[in-house]
Each structure stands twice: as structure tokens, then as C-alpha cells.
Amino acid sequence: MVGYLVSLIISTAIYALFSLGLNLQWGYTGLLNFGHVAFMTVGAYTTVLLSLNEVPLAIATLMGGAVAALLGLILGTTTLRLREDYLSIVTIGASEVIRLIALNEEWLTRGSLGVANFPLPLGTITQPTIGSKIAMIALWTGIFGISGWNLWKWARRTSKSELAQSSTRESMPTPISPEPPAQAPRFLVSLAATGLGLLIYGIGISALYDYSYKAGLMLVVVTVVALTYWRLEVSVKAPWGRVLKSIREDEEVARALGKNVFWYKLQSLMLGGAIAGIAGAFYAWNLTFINPDGFIPLITFQAWIIVVLGGAGNNAGTILGAIIYWAYFSATRFLPEFLQALHSAIPLLPASIDDARLGAFRIMVIGLLLIILMMARPQGILGKKEELTLGR
Numbered sequence: 001m002v003g004y005l006v007s008l009i010i011s012t013a014i015y016a017l018f019s020l021g022l023n024l025q026w027g028y029t030g031l032l033n034f035g036h037v038a039f040m041t042v043g044a045y046t047t048v049l050l051s052l053n054e055v056p057l058a059i060a061t062l063m064g065g066a067v068a069a070l071l072g073l074i075l076g077t078t079t080l081r082l083r084e085d086y087l088s089i090v091t092i093g094a095s096e097v098i099r100l101i102a103l104n105e106e107w108l109t110r111g112s113l114g115v116a117n118f119p120l121p122l123g124t125i126t127q128p129t130i131g132s133k134i135a136m137i138a139l140w141t142g143i144f145g146i147s148g149w150n151l152w153k154w155a156r157r158t159s160k161s162e163l164a165q166s167s168t169r170e171s172m173p174t175p176i177s178p179e180p181p182a183q184a185p186r187f188l189v190s191l192a193a194t195g196l197g198l199l200i201y202g203i204g205i206s207a208l209y210d211y212s213y214k215a216g217l218m219l220v221v222v223t224v225v226a227l228t229y230w231r232l233e234v235s236v237k238a239p240w241g242r243v244l245k246s247i248r249e250d251e252e253v254a255r256a257l258g259k260n261v262f263w264y265k266l267q268s269l270m271l272g273g274a275i276a277g278i279a280g281a282f283y284a285w286n287l288t289f290i291n292p293d294g295f296i297p298l299i300t301f302q303a304w305i306i307v308v309l310g311g312a313g314n315n316a317g318t319i320l321g322a323i324i325y326w327a328y329f330s331a332t333r334f335l336p337e338f339l340q341a342l343h344s345a346i347p348l349l350p351a352s353i354d355d356a357r358l359g360a361f362r363i364m365v366i367g368l369l370l371i372i373l374m375m376a377r378p379q380g381i382l383g384k385k386e387e388l389t390l391g392r
Helices: 002-028 037-054 057-079 084-104 130-171 183-207 214-236 239-256 260-285 299-311 315-332 335-345 354-376
Strands: none
Touching: 002 214, 002 239, 002 260, 002 299, 002 315, 037 057, 037 084, 037 260, 037 299, 057 084, 057 260, 130 183, 130 214, 130 260, 183 214, 214 239, 214 260, 214 315, 239 260, 299 315, 299 354, 315 354
16 A cells, blocks of 8 residues: 555656646746647656666756757747747647657667666665665655745745735725635645645655665655755746746736846746656656657646646645646546445446546546636636736
8 A cells, every 4th residue: 555655656746846847837937838748758768768878867867857958949949939829839749749759760769669677766775774764764854844844834924914915905994896715725725735744754754664666766756846846936936937927927018128038938948848857757767667658748738737726827836736636546546446336335327437438537527627626716726816817
């Protein structure tokens, strides 16, 4: 059971990292990228092929991110001066071109046979010493301790802001459009995040104590996600990030203020691509095998679901969206057993469901949930409606 939960944590973290790159491009800059999986493909193959040629994994991973950023440079220089829809068309086409190159250039990528038996991070460690285990558990504890501290500060800051808004509304003699208090949803989000964080922390401690390769990969990918989230938060709250938001809202205003809009867009596309390229390396390490069929366009739209669900323009929302998305898919995995139990009680119901129908059903339900979310909260769970001009 712990092994399955560790695999779930790894998949969630990989998709969170992948979606953080898309959130930077679309959520903060407004770039429509429907071929985000292209960056993951380039990053995964570059990292794996370099590591097979005895390049150290850390350098190979950085090179994978750099090649993905180079792809962003190539795509950006040809499309970012045109209308926004051109970028969406070019990126989705580029993702298929890169997948077909990986499929047909067997001398480089081994084609449909795929690549296996490549070096893995911490793969040579079979039984770490007690000191190594303590160090890994300490790192895991530090990540969750800092995350809990930031969650507490966020909840406190949000509570103070809501109290200030409430007192302002009460002081107005005739409020024009009173809004319902948002304190309860924020409190529930904080409470749920705390409980979930403690659960993941406990699972991680147990897995690291009974060490396996997957436990080590879990520690590495969660650490990378935490560092990426921290640097993105620092960057988007700096003047650089405020320029990206102004471009998202109205690039003509940013241009009138003397900002080089093209250069900022290019930076966002390249940095988001580099993050996706690094996510591709972890994607390959998690599967321990890659081939072109593993990089289909559906992966891009899974990232879009995660960003929209959590709230565009919010990095914490992207991580929350990844957790909800993978929790949903792991729960619906047990639908056949649930149907069989229901059939025993109600014979009129179907006793089983085949894999094709199960996959279609899962996509159908997540689409229905997104429709309901867009009707009730179009900015996503943690997004800000006033920031995304959704109400204008």
C-alpha cells in the first residue's frame, strides 16, 4: 500500500512541476501553449540519451532543461510577434513533429522500441546507512515544515484581509453589491491542506525508513518541486513578474510604458519550457522506460486541467490542482471493484466495466466537474477573479 501511495506522490509531483511551467506561460503571461508536452519530450530524451553516454545525471538534467528552453526560443522568435492564436497553433504542431521525430529517427531515439536501462537518480543506493536515512528524513521534514509555515502565514494573511474587507463593507452606509464572505472556503482549504500534508509527510517518512528506489525518487522530485515553487514565487512577486501580469492583461499598456513585451514573453516561454523539460527527466526516471507513445497531446491537456482547476496565475493553486487531479484518477481506478460490489446488492446494475469505457468515463466526469467549477468559480479554487479579467 505504501509503495502505491509513493508512486502516486511521485506522479503528482511530476505533473505539478510540469504544470508550473504552463502556469508561468499562460497563467502569468497569457501565452496559449497547446503543445507543452513538446518541452517534456525534448527534456526527457535529452536527459536520458546524455546519461547513457556517461554524462552525470545532474548535468544531463540541466542540459535537458536547456534544450527545452532552446525549443522555446525557436518557437517564440517565430510566433510571439504575431497574434496569440498563432502560438497555440504552432506549439500543438511542434509537439506532434517532435513526437514523430522521436518515432522515426531510430538512430537517435531507438524509435518505437524506446529507451530503457538508463541511469537513475540514487539508483545505485540499495541499502543506505542510518546516517543517510536520517539526512533524507530531515530533508523531508524540512520541506514539509517550511510548507506548513507558509500555509499558516497564508491563512493568517487571508483572514486579516477578509476581516479588513468586512469592516470596510460594514462602515459603508449603503453597500452597492455586498459579497458573501469567503472566509469559510479559505478556512476549509487550509484545513484540508494541513491534513493532506500530514498524511503525505507520514507516508514519506515510512517509505524513506524502508528505503527503495521509488522512495529516493520521491524525495528528489518533491525537493525540486519545492525549490521551483520557491523561485517562481520570488520571481512573480518581483518587478519581472508584475510586468508579465501586465502583459497578460493588456500588452499595449506594457509596451506604452517602455517594456520590451516580446523579450518578456520569450523569457516566460523559455523558462516555462525549461521547467517542463526537467519534469520530462523525472517522467522518464519514474517510468524507467520511454518511447514516443508516452508523450501524447493528452498530457498537455492534463496540465491545462490542473492549472484551470487550481487557479491560473497561482502557483500554490497549480500544486493543489495536481493533487486533486491525481487523487481523482487514483480513486476512479477502483471503479470496477466498486461496480462489482454494487452489482451484488443491486443485480440490475452492470457488474463490470472494460478499460476503454473506464477511461472514457473518467475523462467525462473530470470534464463535468470542470464545467461545474467554471460555473461556480471561474477563476479556479485559489485563483483571483479580479486578476484574470474574467468578470469584465
